[in-house]
Amino acid sequence: MSTTTSHPSEPDGPADGPADGPARPARLIQNEATTEIPVHLLFRDDPDPAPVPLKPAVVGRRHGTGEQPRLRRPAAPKRQVPQVDPDLAERPARVLPGAVGVLAGACGAVGCVATSWWAGVLPPLAGEALRLPVYAGTGLGLAQWAAYAGAGALGLFGLGGLARGRTGRAWVLDLFGRYRGTVRRSGLLWVNPLLLRRRVDVRLRHWRSEPVPAADGSGVALRVVVLVVWRVRDTARATLGVEDHEAYLRECVEAGLTRVPVEMPGGPRGAGDAAGEALTRLVAADAAPVGLEVFSVQPVRVEYAPEVAAAMHRCRIAALDAQHRASVLTSVVDSVEDTVTRLTVRGLVELDDYERKALVKDLTVAFCAGRGETAP
Structure with missing residues (x-):
């Protein structure tokens, strides 16, 4: 590109070209610094340029504009909710009616009596009471002992598995540390006596806490007594997911009080309801993974800490x-x-x-x- 200089007094007009070619007007653009650029150089018919690879734009401070760079605030880390074994969930256990256990126990008792009569060791008074014919017996041999063992095992297995289910109570069954199901049925049932039973209260319950440390919106130390309404929703997670679900619930309430400000009675209208709703949401979110359903967490007494x-x-x-x-x-x-x-x-x-x-x-x-x- 060529640059020429002209005086401001010279008018813009056609310039004399060379003698052997047509004259081409040299229209110029003049700026404040008396620098002129030929217009025909700005609009040349050049072939399409090669595509230029675009790079990610970097937003920075533009010099001379006074504009400050826009800083992106780091996203606040999401609050992590405690998790337990995802495969651990309540499911019904396999149980039988109680009549099955009663029948098995009766069969075992009858088998023991019949074996004693067969071996000839049944007392005469018992034989007369049962109206059994007199039989000398063959004595206690290997067959008699095997019959005794079978009848006794059947009777113990049948009577030992009898259990009474109650409304509002459940049993969590496990065998050698493996969860085998939950029994929520009521009445007389037969449960495998080899399974370990853990009784769980599934009724709607309320818990009134002791004075728990808290703070108001200004950071003044308080002592708060809260009333928690809750129940066990998933017995498997509540029993096997944590060591003690009641102690876990107490810890969740104390942790929630450290994050939610509580106002003294007589403060702004609606402050107590807002604190109760916030506490309920936090405690319910923390207790849900372990199978606890929290309905309400409400402060019932608020007082200043002894030191203040x-x-x-x-x-x-x-x-x-x-x-x-x-x-x-x-x-x-x-x-x-x-x-x-x-x-x-x-x-x-x-x-x-x-x-x-x-x-x-x-x-x-x-x-x-x-x-x-x-x-x-």
């Missing part, structure tokens, strides 16, 4: 005293103003500025003294 109770009591007494003094002073000023206005309006006295100030002073002292004497 005395200081807050003094502050409240001082505030009440200041409020009382302000009300008394307002009443005295109104009374003095009304008295002076009536005396002057009715023409009972004529006062100049000095006398008016003296009268106001005397009336104020008198009214304050009278209020002090009549005050309880």
